[in-house]
Amino acid sequence: MMNKFLIAPSILSADFAKLGEEVLCVISAGADMLHFDVMDNHYVPNLSIGPMVLKSLRNYGVTVPVDVHLMIKPIDGLISDFVDAGAHCISFHPEATENIDRSIQLIRKHGCGVGLVLNPGTTLECLKYVINKVDVITLMSVNPGFGGQVFLPETLNKIRQTRKLINAIDDTISLAVDGGINFGNFNAVRESGANIFIIGSAIFNSTNYHDVICRFRSMLPQY
Numbered sequence: 360m361m362n363k364f365l366i367a368p369s370i371l372s373a374d375f376a377k378l379g380e381e382v383l384c385v386i387s388a389g390a391d392m393l394h395f396d397v398m399d400n401h402y403v404p405n406l407s408i409g410p411m412v413l414k415s416l417r418n419y420g421v422t423v424p425v426d427v428h429l430m431i432k433p434i435d436g437l438i439s440d441f442v443d444a445g446a447h448c449i450s451f452h453p454e455a456t457e458n459i460d461r462s463i464q465l466i467r468k469h470g471c472g473v474g475l476v477l478n479p480g481t482t483l484e485c486l487k488y489v490i491n492k493v494d495v496i497t498l499m500s501v502n503p504g505f506g507g508q509v510f511l512p513e514t515l516n517k518i519r520q521t522r523k524l525i526n527a528i529d530d531t532i533s534l535a536v537d538g539g540i541n542f543g544n545f546n547a548v549r550e551s552g553a554n555i556f557i558i559g560s561a562i563f564n565s566t567n568y569h570d571v572i573c574r575f576r577s578m579l580p581q582y
């Protein structure tokens with residue numbers, strides 16, 4: 360059976376001046392997990408946050424699962440730091456490592472969930488020999504680096520293809536979609552086969568996180 364539907368706010372769009380407060384607020388508003396965007400101004404043209412910030416959030420009382428989205432290159436040297444800081448899952452881009460399988464093993468060795476993130480221009484071919492070794496596949500529906508971009512509609516077809524691939528191999532693998540999700544495209548993303556919705560600006564740019572999350576949730580079949 361397909362995995363549960365989960366709403367994962369991307370904290371990139373939160374107010375970093377009061378991040379702990381923002382995160383607790385979005386959790387009490389109904390978020391299932393957090394999406395923690397890590398950028399290095401090398402793999403992507405933006406700079407964000409690292410393991411110390413995740414550790415501070417854990418110390419502040421954040422207990423929900425955190426998917427650390429590494430938009431950095433290389434990745435292997437920071438994996439243990441993110442695990443120690445409290446990552447639940449570490450997701451990386453195949454282009455950001457010399458050896459995808461070794462990076463997967465390294466994350467696993469630390470007892471952490473593993474995710475692969477595919478850019479809009481990355482083909483599904485890279486999943487071929489590793490799909491059964493990951494917990495989550497995230498499809499970027501914008502080019503990584505910034506929140507608030509417009510959803511690329513060609514992603515819908517890629518979601519459908521990835522869902523087919525997952526169902527043929529192991530339907531316990533989650534399929535996440537990241538970038539530009541809003542009330543206008545949420546149903547299409549869900550109907551195409553996603554079960555994790557990574558949403559930044561549509562939540563954090565609103566004045567009432569609870570109302571926004573409830574409205575997204577009301578569009579899911581079991582609610």
Ligand SMILES: O=C(CO)[C@H](O)[C@H](O)COP(=O)(O)O
Binds near residue numbers: 369371504559
């Ligand atoms: O990884 C990201 C950008 O690289 C963000 O998670 C993503 O863009 C979500 O933000 P928004 O919903 O505002 O598009």
